[in-house]
Amino acid sequence: xxxxxxxVLAVVQGLTEFLPVSSSGHLIVIPQLLxxxxxxxxxxxxxxxxxxxALVLYFFRTWLELVLNGLGIRFPAGTSEExxxxxxxxxxxxxxxxxxxGLAGVAFERVxxxxxxxxVLIACAMIAVALVMWAADSMRGLDRKLEQxxxxxxxxxxxxxxxxxxxxxxxxxxxxxxxxxRKMTRETAARFSFLLSTPLIAGAAATxxxxxxxxxxxxxxxxxxxxxxxxxxxxAVVGYAVxxxxxxYLQTRTLKIFIVYRIAFGIFILLMFLHxx
Numbered sequence: 001x002x003x004x005x006x007x008v009l010a011v012v013q014g015l016t017e018f019l020p021v022s023s024s025g026h027l028i029v030i031p032q033l034l035x036x037x038x039x040x041x042x043x044x045x046x047x048x049x050x051x052x053x054a055l056v057l058y059f060f061r062t063w064l065e066l067v068l069n070g071l072g073i074r075f076p077a078g079t080s081e082e083x084x085x086x087x088x089x090x091x092x093x094x095x096x097x098x099x100x101x102g103l104a105g106v107a108f109e110r111v112x113x114x115x116x117x118x119x120v121l122i123a124c125a126m127i128a129v130a131l132v133m134w135a136a137d138s139m140r141g142l143d144r145k146l147e148q149x150x151x152x153x154x155x156x157x158x159x160x161x162x163x164x165x166x167x168x169x170x171x172x173x174x175x176x177x178x179x180x181x182r183k184m185t186r187e188t189a190a191r192f193s194f195l196l197s198t199p200l201i202a203g204a205a206a207t208x209x210x211x212x213x214x215x216x217x218x219x220x221x222x223x224x225x226x227x228x229x230x231x232x233x234x235x236a237v238v239g240y241a242v243x244x245x246x247x248x249y250l251q252t253r254t255l256k257i258f259i260v261y262r263i264a265f266g267i268f269i270l271l272m273f274l275h276x277x
Contacts, residue, residue: 014238
């Protein structure tokens with residue numbers, strides 16, 4: 001894989017990880033369409049480390065408050081009792097919501113990534129999830145804020161996150177859909193989705209990055225280490241910009257453009273690969 005190819009895929013990862021269009025689907029399909037080496041699962045993990053960095057940087061203050069208040073430490077010192085209780089409750093709701101995706105990842109992620117990297121299956125998932133997204137996005141009464149998130153919300157969105165293991169589904173897409181079904185505002189559903197994804201992406205990176213480095217040292221990975229680090233940095237910068245854009249976008253707009261894109265991209269993939277492209 002050349003540096004140019006790696007940087008292009010890093011930009012794709014940064015753009016698609018947080019938009020509800022499936023980063024894994026794009027990272028599998030685009031190299032196949034362009035006849036590039038996709039780097040496989042190890043390179044995907046490296047790119048996810050970049051978008052993890054984007055999440056941590058963007059929500060650093062939020063996570064600092066959540067963790068400290070969640071552990072019973074009032075932070076900042078002048079925080080009201082009501083805000084302290086909210087931060088503590090949200091922290092433990094995120095912990096609970098992380099459990100289904102974590103268990104599914106341990107049990108099925110390797111098998112899914114190795115067996116289901118299939119463009120036709122990805123295309124079908126892109127279209128099917130788009131239709132469910134259209135139904136959720138068209139619902140009335142989407143007015144619940146982050147302060148109103150409860151245990152039922154955490155459980156439903158957490159189970160939905162487990163489905164994101166399947167390429168083409170989209171972690172942000174399926175969790176935002178679940179949030180909308182729970183009557184959250186679009187911006188709240190996205191924010192809760194991003195917060196909920198942080199521990200799982202961090203866990204995957206902590207598990208896979210050392211393995212990636214060991215593979216590189218043993219000569220089992222042809223991509224230069226410098227290329228990997230540049231790709232991580234690019235995906236982090238692009239991902240940070242996309243988080244800021246998307247949360248602002250959803251304050252006044254719907255998901256319609258992403259629904260149309262998913263359907264169009266899914267149909268394009270089907271036409272290309274069913275036609276022998």
